[in-house]
Amino acid sequence: MKVSMQINGQKMQVQAKPDSRLLDVLRDELGLKGTKEGCGEGECGACAVLVNGQVLNSCLLPLGQMDNADIVTIEGLPSDSPLVASFHACFAAQCGICTPGMMMAATALLSEYPQPTLEEIREGLSGNLCRCTGYGRIYEAVLQAATGVTHG
Amino acid sequence: MCEYFVSGFDVFKVRFIMEIYKRDVGAVVDKAQPKRVDGLSKILGTAVYVDDIELNDVIYATTLRTASAGGVVEEIFFDPALDWSEFIIVTAKDIPGLNAVKLLENDQPVLVDRVFRHAGEALVLLGHSEPDMLKKALSHIRVHEVPLAHPVFDIDEALSAENKIIPGNVYSDYLLEKGDVDKSFDEIECFIDARFITPSQEQLYIEPQGMIAILQNDGVLRIDGSMQCPYYVLDALEQCTGLSKDLLRVVQTTTGGAFGGKEDYPSVIACHAALLAIKAGGKPVKLVYERGEDMRVTPKRHPSRTMLRLGANRAGELQFIDMDFAIDGGAYRTLSPVVLSRGVIHAPGPYFCKNIRVRGRAIATNHPPFGAFRGFGAPQSIFALEVAMDQLAAKLAMDPAEFRRKNLLRSGDVSPTGDILQNDCFAQDALEEALRVSQYYERQAEFKHWNKQNNGTVRGIGLATFAHGAGFTGNGELYLASRVLLQAHGNGQVEILCSNTEMGQGAATTLVQIAADALQLPMDKIHLAQTDTTRVPNSGPTVASRTCMVVGELVERAANLLLQKLMTEGGLSKLYSVDEFADACLRMQESKKDLLVSASYQPPAQMLWDENKFTGRAYSSFAWAAYIAEVEIDKLTYETRILNFTAVQEIGHAVHPQIVQGQIEGGVVQGIGYALYENVLWNDVGVMANDRLTNYIIPTTADIGPIQVVLMEKGLGAGPKGAKGVGELPMDGPAPAIVNAIQQALKMNIDQIPVMPELLMKLACSERVSQ
Numbered sequence: 001m002k003v004s005m006q007i008n009g010q011k012m013q014v015q016a017k018p019d020s021r022l023l024d025v026l027r028d029e030l031g032l033k034g035t036k037e038g039c040g041e042g043e044c045g046a047c048a049v050l051v052n053g054q055v056l057n058s059c060l061l062p063l064g065q066m067d068n069a070d071i072v073t074i075e076g077l078p079s080d081s082p083l084v085a086s087f088h089a090c091f092a093a094q095c096g097i098c099t100p101g102m103m104m105a106a107t108a109l110l111s112e113y114p115q116p117t118l119e120e121i122r123e124g125l126s127g128n129l130c131r132c133t134g135y136g137r138i139y140e141a142v143l144q145a146a147t148g149v150t151h152g
Numbered sequence: 153m154c155e156y157f158v159s160g161f162d163v164f165k166v167r168f169i170m171e172i173y174k175r176d177v178g179a180v181v182d183k184a185q186p187k188r189v190d191g192l193s194k195i196l197g198t199a200v201y202v203d204d205i206e207l208n209d210v211i212y213a214t215t216l217r218t219a220s221a222g223g224v225v226e227e228i229f230f231d232p233a234l235d236w237s238e239f240i241i242v243t244a245k246d247i248p249g250l251n252a253v254k255l256l257e258n259d260q261p262v263l264v265d266r267v268f269r270h271a272g273e274a275l276v277l278l279g280h281s282e283p284d285m286l287k288k289a290l291s292h293i294r295v296h297e298v299p300l301a302h303p304v305f306d307i308d309e310a311l312s313a314e315n316k317i318i319p320g321n322v323y324s325d326y327l328l329e330k331g332d333v334d335k336s337f338d339e340i341e342c343f344i345d346a347r348f349i350t351p352s353q354e355q356l357y358i359e360p361q362g363m364i365a366i367l368q369n370d371g372v373l374r375i376d377g378s379m380q381c382p383y384y385v386l387d388a389l390e391q392c393t394g395l396s397k398d399l400l401r402v403v404q405t406t407t408g409g410a411f412g413g414k415e416d417y418p419s420v421i422a423c424h425a426a427l428l429a430i431k432a433g434g435k436p437v438k439l440v441y442e443r444g445e446d447m448r449v450t451p452k453r454h455p456s457r458t459m460l461r462l463g464a465n466r467a468g469e470l471q472f473i474d475m476d477f478a479i480d481g482g483a484y485r486t487l488s489p490v491v492l493s494r495g496v497i498h499a500p501g502p503y504f505c506k507n508i509r510v511r512g513r514a515i516a517t518n519h520p521p522f523g524a525f526r527g528f529g530a531p532q533s534i535f536a537l538e539v540a541m542d543q544l545a546a547k548l549a550m551d552p553a554e555f556r557r558k559n560l561l562r563s564g565d566v567s568p569t570g571d572i573l574q575n576d577c578f579a580q581d582a583l584e585e586a587l588r589v590s591q592y593y594e595r596q597a598e599f600k601h602w603n604k605q606n607n608g609t610v611r612g613i614g615l616a617t618f619a620h621g622a623g624f625t626g627n628g629e630l631y632l633a634s635r636v637l638l639q640a641h642g643n644g645q646v647e648i649l650c651s652n653t654e655m656g657q658g659a660a661t662t663l664v665q666i667a668a669d670a671l672q673l674p675m676d677k678i679h680l681a682q683t684d685t686t687r688v689p690n691s692g693p694t695v696a697s698r699t700c701m702v703v704g705e706l707v708e709r710a711a712n713l714l715l716q717k718l719m720t721e722g723g724l725s726k727l728y729s730v731d732e733f734a735d736a737c738l739r740m741q742e743s744k745k746d747l748l749v750s751a752s753y754q755p756p757a758q759m760l761w762d763e764n765k766f767t768g769r770a771y772s773s774f775a776w777a778a779y780i781a782e783v784e785i786d787k788l789t790y791e792t793r794i795l796n797f798t799a800v801q802e803i804g805h806a807v808h809p810q811i812v813q814g815q816i817e818g819g820v821v822q823g824i825g826y827a828l829y830e831n832v833l834w835n836d837v838g839v840m841a842n843d844r845l846t847n848y849i850i851p852t853t854a855d856i857g858p859i860q861v862v863l864m865e866k867g868l869g870a871g872p873k874g875a876k877g878v879g880e881l882p883m884d885g886p887a888p889a890i891v892n893a894i895q896q897a898l899k900m901n902i903d904q905i906p907v908m909p910e911l912l913m914k915l916a917c918s919e920r921v922s923q
């Protein structure tokens with residue numbers, strides 16, 4: 001089947017089986033390898049992308065449901081996103097495999113709560129597993145991005 | 153007298169505090185720390201992991217595995233209804249070299265030939281250009297297995313079983329002995345006798361394991377993949393393929409977490425991919441595990457059971473430690489003897505005790521082999537000892553902190569292995585600091601008050617004091633004979649060549665930083681070469697928190713050699729600018745002088761260790777720690793929540809404080825998972841049953857608040873500027889600290905983890921019944 005989507009601001013038509021996972025379409029058809037697969041069953045958040053502004057796990061999304069969707073992946077993250085500098089300054093990425101998904105979840109979080117409390121951050125990122133950092137540096141990075149104060 | 157420094161900030165009343173105590177008064181530590189060299193590529197998603205590599209004409213691969221918990225494969229039957237000519241098929245008969253995974257002993261086959269010891273052993277490898285065809289093919293192969301009549305999955309059952317997997321079912325049997333435990337037992341005033349159980353634990357790196365293999369036109373077999381130890385993989389390939397090392401090339405790809413889990417098993421996957429590639433006519437073979445397969449077949453933390461008797465006099469001085477410590481090694485030896493040795497050495501803790509006996513055994517069972525995971529045997533024995541310490545303190549009616557204060561090692565004491573501790577002993581300092589920053593006594597009083605009121609929860613505060621040696625044990629570093637190269641180029645860039653891998657822990661940044669510091673150059677002039685065995689020398693495996701300390705020291709030494717060389721041969725003056733450094737390099741290059749220097753490991757003086765008797769100096773240095781957990785337990789649901797967590801660590805020198813902080817926070821959270829949530833369940837053939845992230849639960853942001861980290865720089869480790877290994881300790885302390893806090897809150901003894909609500913409910917019911 002043919003599906004029209006907007007991906008990272010660009011209109012595209014993708015030809016694939018309707019039950020293909022959005023994750024595979026992004027990675028294999030479109031070469032957007034920043035979106036990672038950690039579990040393939042909606043538990044880890046490594047494959048998280050924004051779909052119409054909402055953070056969703058692309059490993060659970062069949063292409064058939066994506067007609068006319070507006071999708072943003074890590075490659076489409078605005079280059080001036082304060083999260084890039086703050087994640088870097090706070091050492092929020094270690095092995096980095098969870099990081100693109102974490103960035104997408106944090107982006108959605110900040111657009112809902114521009115000044116989140118720690119509780120809101122913990123709630124907002126609870127769908128994204130990170131085995132390396134213990135989350136502390138990530139909390140700090142999101143808070144710094146929100147306040148605009150980057151300590152380095 | 154030492155100075156301390158507080159970093160972090162206060163936003164919305166959240167404290168991210170890291171305190172660092174400096175050894176040298178007045179040292180400047182609040183300079184901006186260099187960013188991670190791999191930071192941006194990971195944040196922007198451009199770092200290339202094994203699954204991201206673009207391949208043409210790729211052959212996908214899958215593995216058919218044994219179904220029974222040991223037995224004999226009588227026949228493999230390929231259904232003639234399927235056209236097998238399209239498939240690449242590899243069985244044991246196709247192995248050109250030795251059918252054994254190279255490690256300590258050649259007991260584990262690369263592919264099962266006939267006899268096998270556990271379910272999930274690789275039997276047939278299949279390759280095809282269509283992943284769907286692989287699925288289909290698996291259902292068209294029938295295996296006739298004669299299963300083992302009585303497989304064993306439990307340590308004590310294995311010891312008493314009639315039919316053994318190996319003689320006695322014991323891989324290794326160690327004894328650490330000091331003084332006379334039996335004699336001291338006769339004179340004892342107060343003691344406890346307990347049995348502790350710790351479960352297995354899955355590393356759960358978020359990137360599953362995987363390899364790509366290709367037989368190139370030039371005859372070189374190249375492997376790219378996620379791994380900790382490229383030279384282990386190279387050795388394994390050499391043995392299994394029979395190819396000489398100059399026809400083998402191993403390249404590490406960006407590695408998405410490992411924690412020990414990618415120490416030995418990558419050798420197995422690499423051999424499998426290589427065997428397929430040999431038959432694939434030059435096409436690349438991709439063998440990447442999906443999550444469930446990774447969880448079922450790759451090695452995890454060794455389960456343990458410990459019988460422990462601990463005795464003290466009325467004054468609260470430890471009189472003896474008597475421990476029978478056993479770990480489940482699974483069906484092949486793999487790394488178990490080494491894991492066991494670590495567990496035994498760390499078993500007596502950081503305490504002064506005249507009479508110690510630790511018997512340690514690694515036991516054979518029909519589980520898939522257990523392997524390396526952060527802490528490496530020590531979290532198991534430290535758990536037993538530290539929880540028992542609190543139980544004995546309670547029996548003595550003594551505060552656990554006071555009981556420890558009386559017994560922690562001091563400079564000049566003789567350690568459990570008979571080594572005299574010189575000035576590098578900071579067990580007491582770490583404890584006092586942890587008590588201070590956590591406001592231990594105030595919190596304890598508050599919690600007592602809280603628990604008297606009619607709240608829905610009870611609260612407790614618990615601690616653990618412990619030490620961990622860094623690097624290989626005893627003479628291990630000597631056998632490794634690690635070597636590091638530094639290659640300067642005519643443009644003034646310097647490359648570090650070593651086989652140690654970045655897997656998230658920050659090694660790439662730390663090593664570059666060490667070289668930059670020694671060469672007085674900005675970080676962007678230094679580059680860590682990709683870990684490619686055709687280019688980098690063997691600087692040992694990336695394990696045991698040895699990279700920064702041991703390899704870092706080699707990098708520092710090589711850097712100094714390079715400077716010397718540039719000064720004597722290239723006319724570099726004592727004080728130089730970045731440009732002058734580059735000019736000197738260029739002059740050397742133009743006059744055809746080589747710009748390569750190498751540094752090799754040299755053992756420190758007085759490093760005598762008897763690995764049979766467990767006596768002498770086990771490690772060149774220990775790092776010291778005290779962790780404190782505050783918990784709250786719901787009286788109705790028995791759910792445990794961490795209120796606060798404090799980690800105080802004496803680490804010699806923090807090369808990069810924020811990377812160290814991230815290591816400690818990350819390890820502590822893995823330790824919290826070990827203590828409260830992570831429970832490996834077994835199916836009836838001894839394979840992990842909860843093999844998904846939906847039913848194997850690791851901590852999420854919903855469970856974890858800020859963690860208070862305090863670094864103390866007091867001692868002098870063997871690493872650059874006195875750095876010690878950091879990464880293992882965060883795994884040792886959380887489980888006992890948390891369990892001790894729960895014991896205090898509920899006033900009951902707990903002898904196992906994870907402390908799930910079901911366990912507490914059961915314990916509470918049985919207490920009620922016995923009352």
Ligand code: FES
Pocket residue numbers: 036037038039040041042043044045046047048057058059060
């Ligand atoms: S891969 Fe999609 S949630 Fe884990």
Ligand code: FES
Pocket residue numbers: 092093094095096097098099129130131132133358408409656
């Ligand atoms: S940085 Fe490794 S999983 Fe998050």
